Amino acid sequence: MKVAIVFDSSTGRTRAAAEEMAEVARAAGHECTVRSVQDADPAEVSAADALCVGSWCQGLFVVFQHATTATMDFIDSLDELGGKPAAVFCTYKTAVGGMLPKMAARLESRGADVTGSFKSRGPYAAEGFKDWVESLG
Ligand SMILES: Cc1cc2nc3c(=O)[nH]c(=O)nc-3n(C[C@H](O)[C@H](O)[C@H](O)COP(=O)(O)O)c2cc1C
Incomplete structure (x- = not known):
């Protein structure tokens, strides 16, 4: 499958997490792009x-x-994403509040089927992300 990972990072942690997630996706046999929201092409x-x-x-x-x-x-x-599988993630320090469900709802409003939600306290892929990419088939 072709997986696109997009992130917003201020000081580099979310970028590093996204890059590690891309490696996990490739190790699971997917093609994977990883770009910042500033550089990514929405189409x-x-x-x-x-x-x-x-x-x-x-x-x-x-x-x-x-x-x-x-x-x-x-x-x-x-x-319009037509039911494509999607995931949301964040990096954080103390507590993430309701941000992940809000991101998921926004993606669902574009037609995605959000099946993964991940948070990392540092610049690495969250536990559970590997299972999500492997579940994509
Ligand atoms: C202005 C500001 C506000 C933040 N607010 C929160 C917060 O509410 N909860 C939290 O857990 N972390 C908070 N953080 C910590 C960042 O989310 C965390 O360090 C994150 O990994 C930074 O990612 P980045 O290196 O990709 O920019 C905040 C950081 C900054 C600079």
């Missing part, structure tokens, strides 16, 4: 068989956590 990402969108966690550490505006705007720029 190309929409054309992948499965997609994964991640953001760093922005908030007040215990409340008001959310994905970045650039991440949500990128999701809004995607074509």
Whole structure:
């Protein structure tokens, strides 16, 4: 399958997590692209068989956590996804609040079937991501 991973990163942790996730996807036999929301082409990402969108966690550490505006705007720029499998992820320090379900709902509003949701406290792929990519077939 062609998997597209897209991320927003300010200081590099989410980028490193996304790059490690791409390696995990390739090790599971998929073709995988990994690009920032600033560089990714929405049409190309929409054309992948499965997609994964991640953001760093922005908030007040215990409340008001959310994905970045650039991440949500990128999701809004995607074509109709017609039930494609998708996942959301974030990196964070203390607590992620409701940001992942909100990202998932936004992707679902583009027609994705969000079947994975992952958070990492550091610059690495979350536990569970390997199972998700392997489940794509
Ligand atoms: C302005 C700001 C707000 C943040 N708010 C939160 C937060 O509400 N909850 C949390 O767990 N981490 C928070 N963090 C920590 C970042 O989400 C975390 O360090 C993340 O891994 C950074 O990713 P990046 O290196 O890709 O930019 C915040 C960081 C900054 C700079």
